[in-house]
Amino acid sequence: MSIEKTIVMYKEDFDLFPTANEKLEYIFDLGKKHTTLKDEEKNEATYVNGCASDAWLVGECKDGKLILRGEGTSEMAKGMLTLLLDIFNNRTPDEILNFDPQKLQEMGVVELLSPVRQQSLQAFLKMVYSYAKRCKEGAV
Numbered sequence: 001m002s003i004e005k006t007i008v009m010y011k012e013d014f015d016l017f018p019t020a021n022e023k024l025e026y027i028f029d030l031g032k033k034h035t036t037l038k039d040e041e042k043n044e045a046t047y048v049n050g051c052a053s054d055a056w057l058v059g060e061c062k063d064g065k066l067i068l069r070g071e072g073t074s075e076m077a078k079g080m081l082t083l084l085l086d087i088f089n090n091r092t093p094d095e096i097l098n099f100d101p102q103k104l105q106e107m108g109v110v111e112l113l114s115p116v117r118q119q120s121l122q123a124f125l126k127m128v129y130s131y132a133k134r135c136k137e138g139a140v
């Protein structure tokens with residue numbers, strides 16, 4: 001499934017919830033599927049600088065695709081990481097680099113985030129794009 005189709009799927013899910021609180025609960029529920037990283041993977045290189053709560057993102061290039069794994073400490077970070085990893089994980093670098101992050105607005109979730117959480121989203125995206133560039137160059 002493409003990035004765009006994954007976003008459409010999440011938009012359909014978010015559209016099922018009439019209130020902002022219910023949409024946020026959905027994000028928290030997504031966090032229950034959250035993965036964790038090994039302690040040695042949580043370091044300065046994988047730390048998401050600019051995230052409102054502690055979060056780490058690991059990117060590896062395998063068979064021409066970027067494999068992403070992450071961990072967050074707050075319920076919101078766990079939910080958003082789960083959602084964003086579902087969107088960006090196991091994609092080619094070109095698919096990620098050619099994606100317009102403004103399309104995330106279509107999901108109906110970005111506007112629910114406080115300005116600080118929106119900065120966290122930008123920090124995450126910056127790191128994903130950095131991993132994708134390095135993967136494309138063969139450096140990951």
